[in-house]
Amino acid sequence: MRPRPAHTGRHWDDSPRRIPPRRSLQIASNSPSRLLRAGQTSRCRHCGTRIDWYPRHDDRPIALHPTEVATADVSQACRWHLSGGIAHPHDDGSGWCRIPHAALCPQQTPHPRTSSPRLTPLRRELALRSRRLIDTGAFTPQSHTPATATPEDDDKQPARPVARILLVDYLGEGPIEEIHCVAQTRQRRRCTHPILDPARPTGHWTLLPTQPRHGQLTLPDTHMAVYDLSHLPYADQLRWRTQRCTNHAATPTAADLALAGWQPFDPLLHTVHIHTQLPPPQPHHLRRR
Incomplete structure (x- = not known):
């Protein structure tokens, strides 16, 4: 007995199967927020x-x-x-x-x-x-005690680096090489590509003075390691600020599935993330070609 092939457009009784059209979420061009509520x-x-x-x-x-x-x-x-x-x-x-x-x-x-x-x-x-x-073991609370920096940490890549984008210092959510794009792919998932593209101009580590915000007391004259992107063209700096990979930077209609992880850097609140020494050179495959 030969098996009967299944008909995707019909039920078992040969009645027509109604397949709803697949629609993708879109963001209006005049929306002040590019963020989809899905996944937030x-x-x-x-x-x-x-x-x-x-x-x-x-x-x-x-x-x-x-x-x-x-x-x-x-x-x-x-x-x-x-x-x-x-x-x-x-x-x-x-x-x-x-x-x-x-x-x-x-x-x-x-x-x-x-x-x-x-x-x-x-x-x-x-x-x-x-x-x-x-x-029930479904959740384990995190400690409120902030982590403290050690001298040995200055010889490693910062876990949360400070980056200068459009002349503003931002605190990253993770190492520069591990910051991923926040745009939505065609499969309705978050893009897995990093925003660091070796084929494009990249930033460089440098020691810059801490900049107190308006209304804050003057801090001691200290320098911190900053991933400087201010020498890049405006379009590239904007791509880093919106946290998009090279492909999605050219696709303005693609919505965001996550908030950009950049946080305005505050030298008083983020003292633990200040590194006074430059990190080691990046691996060869991450350098600009």
């Missing part, structure tokens, strides 16, 4: 509960509570609203708003200015959920 949900590294990441008006990411809360239950300092995929630090006049997860995280001490007695039941609910995750 993660878990707090302190309590393990769900958080939603959104870019702020100053390009910094912020973790918001996944659901809206009544505006009357939230203090003025914790009211946020979303507009075009961008989080803004005030309410929009409606009866509901979003709230930063830091104001509800059970593993963090609430600030008196942002705490509200009406949010205590929600904070208690997150605490019970976090304890359930810890007891």
